[in-house]
Structure formats: structure tokens, C-alpha cells
Amino acid sequence: MDWKTEWGWDAQQFTKKPVHSFQLADSAFLLDGQPFQIISGEMHYPRVPREAWRDRMRKAKAMGLNTIGTYVFWNLHEPQKGKYDFSGNNDIAAFVKTAQEEGLWVILRPSPYVCAEWEFGGYPYWLQNIKGLEVRSKEPQYLQAYKNYIMQVGKQLAPLQVNHGGNILMVQVENEYGAYGSDREYLDINRRLFIEAGFDGLLYTCDPEPFLAKGNLPGKLFTSINGLDKPARIKQLIKQNNEGKGPYFVAEWYPAWFDWWGTQHHKVPAEKYTPGLDSVLSAGMSVNMYMFHGGTTRDFMNGANYNDQNPYEPQISSYDYDAPLDEAGNPTHKFMEFRNVIQKHLPAGRTLPEVPAAKPTITIPAISFTSTTSLFDVLPGATTNATPLTFEELNQAYGFVLYRTTIDGGREGALKIKDLRDYGLVFINGKRISVLDRRLKQDSIWLKLPDEKIQLDILVENLGRINYGPYLLKNKKGITEGVSFNGKELTGWQMFKLPFNDLNSVALKNSKTLSGAPVLKKGTFSLQTVGDTYLNLGNWGKGVVWVNGHNLGRYWNIGPQQTLYVPVEWLKKGGNEIIVLELLKPEQSQLQAVDKPILDKL
Numbered sequence: 394m395d396w397k398t399e400w401g402w403d404a405q406q407f408t409k410k411p412v413h414s415f416q417l418a419d420s421a422f423l424l425d426g427q428p429f430q431i432i433s434g435e436m437h438y439p440r441v442p443r444e445a446w447r448d449r450m451r452k453a454k455a456m457g458l459n460t461i462g463t464y465v466f467w468n469l470h471e472p473q474k475g476k477y478d479f480s481g482n483n484d485i486a487a488f489v490k491t492a493q494e495e496g497l498w499v500i501l502r503p504s505p506y507v508c509a510e511w512e513f514g515g516y517p518y519w520l521q522n523i524k525g526l527e528v529r530s531k532e533p534q535y536l537q538a539y540k541n542y543i544m545q546v547g548k549q550l551a552p553l554q555v556n557h558g559g560n561i562l563m564v565q566v567e568n569e570y571g572a573y574g575s576d577r578e579y580l581d582i583n584r585r586l587f588i589e590a591g592f593d594g595l596l597y598t599c600d601p602e603p604f605l606a607k608g609n610l611p612g613k614l615f616t617s618i619n620g621l622d623k624p625a626r627i628k629q630l631i632k633q634n635n636e637g638k639g640p641y642f643v644a645e646w647y648p649a650w651f652d653w654w655g656t657q658h659h660k661v662p663a664e665k666y667t668p669g670l671d672s673v674l675s676a677g678m679s680v681n682m683y684m685f686h687g688g689t690t691r692d693f694m695n696g697a698n699y700n701d702q703n704p705y706e707p708q709i710s711s712y713d714y715d716a717p718l719d720e721a722g723n724p725t726h727k728f729m730e731f732r733n734v735i736q737k738h739l740p741a742g743r744t745l746p747e748v749p750a751a752k753p754t755i756t757i758p759a760i761s762f763t764s765t766t767s768l769f770d771v772l773p774g775a776t777t778n779a780t781p782l783t784f785e786e787l788n789q790a791y792g793f794v795l796y797r798t799t800i801d802g803g804r805e806g807a808l809k810i811k812d813l814r815d816y817g818l819v820f821i822n823g824k825r826i827s828v829l830d831r832r833l834k835q836d837s838i839w840l841k842l843p844d845e846k847i848q849l850d851i852l853v854e855n856l857g858r859i860n861y862g863p864y865l866l867k868n869k870k871g872i873t874e875g876v877s878f879n880g881k882e883l884t885g886w887q888m889f890k891l892p893f894n895d896l897n898s899v900a901l902k903n904s905k906t907l908s909g910a911p912v913l914k915k916g917t918f919s920l921q922t923v924g925d926t927y928l929n930l931g932n933w934g935k936g937v938v939w940v941n942g943h944n945l946g947r948y949w950n951i952g953p954q955q956t957l958y959v960p961v962e963w964l965k966k967g968g969n970e971i972i973v974l975e976l977l978k979p980e981q982s983q984l985q986a987v988d989k990p991i992l993d994k995l
Contacts, residue, residue: 410493410558415595417615420639422679424555424562430677431562431642432735433460433500434685437509438488439469440712441688441722443481444962446488448749449686449722450495455746456717456728457735460562461492462681465503465550467542468517468694472790474538477545486549493553493560500644500681501561503546504568504583505539506865510651510708512694513858513868518790521869528865529570531579536586543590551591563595565644569619571600571608573863580610599644602630611636619645622669624676641678646670648682648727649715653698653706654856655832658953658993660715663730670731674738682731686722687714689958692894692944693791693937696860697815705815705831707856709954710946711992720958720990721925723751752961755924757986760971762916765979767904768795768852768891769823771913775887781872782888784855792892794871796851798885803844806879809837814870815856818911818976822848825909828977831856840878849883851876852911852976896939896972911936912979916971923964926986927956931994933984934977941969955991 413425421428434453441449453461469483479485489499506529507515520526526534553559566583580598587596597615600608609616616635620643621627627641648666650659673680690712697707713720717728729748736745772795776787781796810817815831819838822845829835855870876883893899901915928938930948938945938957941964945957975981 412558413555415555415562422640431460431679432458433462433681434458435462435683436686437463439482442960442962446491450492450497455748456732457745460498462500464507464509466515467505471517471542474519479549489553499561500563502565504565506568508861511696511860514860521785529573540586543586547590554594556594563597564592566596569600571604575607605634609634617642617644622673624672643680645683646680651714653708654949655951663727667730667734671734684714684716686718687712687716691946695857697857699859699864700862711954724748753924754988755926756988757918760916760918760984762914764901764903764915766901766913768911770904771899772889775889777887779884780875781886783873784870787890789890789892791855793854795889796872797887798849798883800847800849802842802847805841807837808840809877811874814873816854818852820850823908911976914973918969920966923961925961926959927990929956929987931955933981936975939972952995953993955994
């Protein structure tokens with residue numbers, strides 16, 4: 394036994410952070426008993442390289458923010474049931490502590506459902522494998538899975554609340570629940586689970602105006618509002634839904650919007666938003682702008698929108714959002730305009746830090762590829778079944794599955810894939826003959842088969858599970874309802890799982906014949922200086938890129954995004970490795986990196 398143990402030495406007692414109080418008054422938040430106006434901006438830890446968190450937070454302070462808001466993403470932290478991950482870029486506790494070191498408070502949003510233009514709204518795919526489970530409900534299996542998860546989140550984050558010496562001011566329960574349901578008993582179960590997980594500070598709900606009364610729990614959870622910047626209306630609505638009291642908090646104030654594949658890039662002038670921001674701050678109200686800095690949605694984590702009126706709309710990899718900080722973390726014109734507004738409302742004598750200059754960028758004139766491997770040459774062992782299995786039945790979350798069967802040739806007819814989710818490349822004897830796209834409601838093709846035994850391959854990509862609305866419960870991926878030829882169901886399937894979550898397990902080698910199959914191209918490029926850069930994939934077809942092992946996201950020449958952002962933090966002087974999975978144009982071999990993003994070209 395050493396002397397520290399024998400004498401009960403506790404280093405913590407000399408380094409403990411001061412404990413704060415954060416409470417509600419009738420019209421203001423009180424931090425240590427004094428009125429406190431939250432000026433917050435949303436920024437999500439997985440969308441920003443961990444090495445860049447501090448840089449973005451310093452820029453938040455330079456714009457005048459005193460708080461950072463973030464969701465917590467269940468599917469990141471429990472990717473497989475009972476297996477938790479709070480390491481690396483998923484280390485949410487480190488993110489919160491970094492904010493504290495930078496003098497920023499945090500608004501935490503660990504609701505199991507986040508929306509956030511994120512795969513399945515943050516839910517892990519495996520919930521769909523539990524028969525009868527219903528998300529956002531009192532269904533017992535869901536509540537048990539939810540409880541297991543939120544207890545783990547509590548272990549990470551409950552000690553970081555202000556009333557325990559941390560910097561988490563308040564914690565959101567559920568997320569815009571009124572837009573989905575109105576079961577107050579369910580909301581109260583949420584509240585109690587949060588408290589059991591150790592979240593014993595200020596808990597709140599948020600909803601847009603039309604759903605505010607359905608999604609709150611007056612007297613038990615503080616009510617805030619989303620998407621409004623008219624002070625009189627904010628005051629009226631929060632008083633109506635919060636037992637006649639404030640304070641007044643706009644929990645999501647939108648200075649712009651997100652993008653999805655095949656539609657125009659959203660860009661809205663700062664001047665459209667500055668009057669609203671000014672009016673809210675002038676009224677002494679608190680605000681969290683969504684987003685302050687969007688970053689990038691990598692690793693197949695984009696979500697999708699879908700309802701009965703609109704087609705399936707998968708979101709792009711860039712989460713630039715036309716936010717005050719751009720995708721790479723550089724201040725924009727919007728940043729400067731918002732800073733000017735916020736500066737007017739600072740306490741007397743307080744000045745803002747200097748605005749950091751934009752980070753240096755580099756170009757890479759030509760990237761050479763040293764090997765091209767047919768996807769058909771790197772297939773793993775097959776899973777066999779009479780009918781096609783979904784991603785979920787294969788215990789695969791994201792990526793691709795290749796479905797293969799054999800059929801008799803010498804005939805013609807319609808090949809129909811019932812409920813394709815979401816994008817399918819069809820091959821006959823190794824040659825691509827069609828592409829089917831759920832966005833365009835394509836599910837069948839007319840085939841004239843040669844007079845021989847036919848190998849039918851269908852490569853299916855999960856383009857992102859729906860993250861909002863009533864179809865959260867209808868989110869299985871792959872071939873979900875079977876395949877027929879001339880009305881007769883095809884059986885005897887092999888399925889090859891291609892999640893592409895570990896490139897080290899894929900043996901890349903030069904393939905002799907390609908015949909239009911998807912390919913993996915491996916290359917290198919050498920750098921004398923590093924900086925942010927953007928891979929220009931406008932001449933390529935569709936696929937995914939990895940640089941030095943980091944998944945940069947998807948590209949697709951339909952736009953509006955034509956470049957993929959490569960953060961300086963993931964590049965190194967000397968040799969760098971790049972791998973491209975190209976689905977549609979295997980012959981492509983020219984790639985360069987440019988110094989500006991292209992996010993607005995269809």
C-alpha cells in the first residue's frame with residue numbers, strides 16, 4: 394500500500410471545479426442567481442474531426458456565443474446491442490470538457506431520437522430486429538433498450554452538469570415529440586429515465602409552434618420553442634405552455650437549411666435573419682441557432698426524408714447548412730453579420746475575441762491510382778436463404794449488400810424488386826444492365842435473357858434511413874419484399890455483406906476483367922504542405938471515398954454537392970492513401986483536389 398492510499402489522498406479535492414446553480418425565474422434563466430442570456434450555437438461532435446473541436450469552439454466565442462448545443466447519437470454509441478463506444482470522435486464527454494476549457498456552456502440533447510438529418514434519426518438499426526418494438530412509444534422492449542442506453546449516457550455526462558461542477562446548463566428530453574405524438578405518460582417516462590440516469594438539473598422540451606402543446610409536460614419539464622423569432626409570439630406561446638411563466642428560449646433558430654441529393658443547394662442571405670436575431674436578443678430572450686457549424690455527415694450516417702406527399706429524399710454528405718461557419722469551419726459573411734448583432738447586446742465592457750482568419754487550403758493537381766479492384770473480386774463469404782434477407786436480418790447496419798441468384802435464360806419479361814431500399818445496380822452474368830433508384834420510384838426493368846444459365850446480381854445501397862415523420866418504423870434496408878421475374882418469385886439467394894466499415898479487411902488487388910462492375914481504386918498522393926482541400930468528383934459517377942482510413946462521405950454526380958471535404962487534420966506531409974469506391978464509372982482514373990467546395994451544381 395502506498396502513502397496516498399494509506400492517508401486517503403484524493404487529488405480530486407484540489408482540482409474540483411466550482412459547482413454552479415442554474416434555475417428558472419419568471420422571465421429569465423438564473424446562473425448562480427444572476428440573470429443569464431443563453432446565446433448558443435449547435436455543433437455536432439461526430440460531424441467535426443475531434444482534432445478540430447477546440448478551433449470551432451474558439452470561433453463560436455469570436456462570434457459572441459457563450460454556449461454550444463449538441464445532440465447525442467444513440468447509433469454511434471451503441472452500434473450493436475449492448476456494445477458501447479464513447480471513444481475517439483464519439484467521446485462526447487471530451488467534447489463537453491473541451492467546451493468548458495474554452496469557457497463555453499453546453500446545452501445537451503441526449504434524447505434517443507434526434508432527427509438531425511441523421512441515419513434513422515439517431516436510432517441504432519438493430520432496434521428493428523426486436524419483434525414488436527416501437528420507437529417513441531411505451532412499448533416495453535423499446536423502453537428497456539432506451540433505459541440501457543440512457544444509463545450509459547448518464548455515466549458519461551451526468552457528472553458534467555453545472556450543479557456537479559461541469560458546464561452542461563440544461564438537458565433536453567425527447568425531441569420535437571409534439572410533431573410525432575401526444576402521449577404525456579410517455580413523456581413523463583422519458584423524464585423519469587433521465588433523472589434515474591443522473592440528469593438532476595434543468596430538463597426541457599422543444600417543439601415548433603404548431604406542435605408545442607402536444608409535446609410538452611408543463612410543471613415537470615421546461616417548455617421551449619423552435620423556429621420562431623417574433624418576441625411577442627414567443628412570450629405568448631411559452632407562457633401558455635409553461636404555467637404562465639418564462640424564461641423565453643428559442644431552442645432551434647434556423648439561419649439556413651440542409652440539402653438532399655438532386656435538388657438545389659439551400660443558401661439564404663444573412664440579412665434575412667439578422668433582424669430576427671436582433672429582436673430576440675433585444676427582448677432578453679435566449680437562443681440556440683441550428684446550425685452554427687454543420688460540418689460533414691460521414692460514415693454512411695446521413696438520414697432521409699419521406700412522407701406520402703414527397704418522394705424519398707436522402708441527404709447529402711456535406712452538412713454545410715449555409716451556417717455561420719462553413720463546412721470546413723471558416724467564418725462566412727453570415728458569421729460577421731451575426732457577430733455584429735450579438736456585439737450590440739454584450740454586457741458593458743465586454744469585447745469579442747478577434748475573428749480568426751480562414752484556414753489555408755491546398756490543391757492537388759493529380760492523384761494517381763495504383764490498383765483497380767472489381768467489387769466482385771472482394772466478396773466475403775455468402776449468407777444463403779430461400780428469399781432475400783434485409784440488412785437488418787443480416788445484422789448489417791450500413792453500406793451495401795450484393796444479392797445473387799441463378800435463373801433460366803432464353804426468355805424475356807419484367808424483373809421486379811418489391812420495396813427496393815434504396816439504390817440497386819442490376820447485373821446479368823457480371824455485366825451491368827440497369828440501375829434502379831427509390832427516389833425515382835423505379836423498381837422494375839424489362840429483360841431479354843440470353844439462352845443460357847443466368848447469374849443475376851443486384852447490388853443494393855442503403856442511402857440513409859428516414860429520420861423524421863411517421864415512417865420511422867418502416868426503415869428496413871436492402872431487398873425488403875422479394876424479387877420476381879414475369880410474376881414468379883425468385884428463390885435461392887446468396888447475400889454478400891459489404892458494410893465497408895473496415896477497409897483493412899478488404900484485400901485490394903488489380904482485377905483482370907472489369908466489365909462495368911463497381912470498382913475500388915487505391916492510390917497515393919504526396920504532400921509537402923498540408924491544408925484543407927476538396928476532392929472534385931464532378932466527373933465521377935457515384936460512390937464513397939476514404940483518405941488515410943477516414944470515410945469522407947458519399948459523392949453522386951447528380952449534385953448539388955460535387956466535392957468532398959478533406960480536413961487538414963486527416964492529411965500528413967509525405968505519402969497519403971486514398972481509396973474510392975466507384976459504382977457507375979469504373980473507367981474513371983483522373984482525380985484532383987481543389988481549394989474551394991462545389992455544393993451548388995446539379
